[in-house]
Amino acid sequence: MSAEPRLDALFQALADPTRRAILSQLALGPASVSDLAQPFDMALPSLMGHLRKLEDAGLIDTKKDGRVRTCAIVPEAFAPVRGWLDEQRALWEGRLDRLEDYVLQLMKERRDDSGS
Template sequence: MSTDQLSATFAALADPTRRAILARLTLGETTVSELAKPFKMSGPAVSKHLKVLERAGLISRGREAQRRPCRIAPDALKDVDAWLESYRALWDERLDRLEVYLREVQAKQKKGKRHGRHDR
């Protein structure tokens, strides 16, 4: 995924309304008017959000007669997940090292208590 596409994806995901729209689309495709119902905004305002999501590759819109159903495009989220994976691995490694350190500290504290020393 290119950096520009990744930036567009994160920009699209930064808005809570767009995240809510994506969450609704995980249930299946639907129309703009159906997507607009839970929000206190006009159809054109929802359409603007959909355009941002579409440019980011997060949704696709079809055309069936007068209907323009929207559906989620999960491959774009796979690209974000792949980008995040390197950071996930970094934090897993750091947390594993922290766990080892904490076990060492706890073992020293237990050993000190058995020998009559109390660290404070």
């Protein structure tokens, strides 16, 4: 019934302020692990955990060069999230359209009725 484990991981990854802050930083350009860690009052392994979650969700991509691991954002990864939101809005608007049709139908029937 779920059929979208990717969305679970994406939304879950975004549900944390530290991880969102990391993404905002990376949106400005790639950065190393310790660059990313610097603004946070948090031990390195904790921050690594966040990076791992972001990478597992596909939101960032990391590559180790020498002893430095460089992290970069993957902008396309946000697409499924936007997609779900759009789909959701489409459902909602579809409902509004049907509601409108219904109301118009009611008005028409009342007109016909009083006209008989």
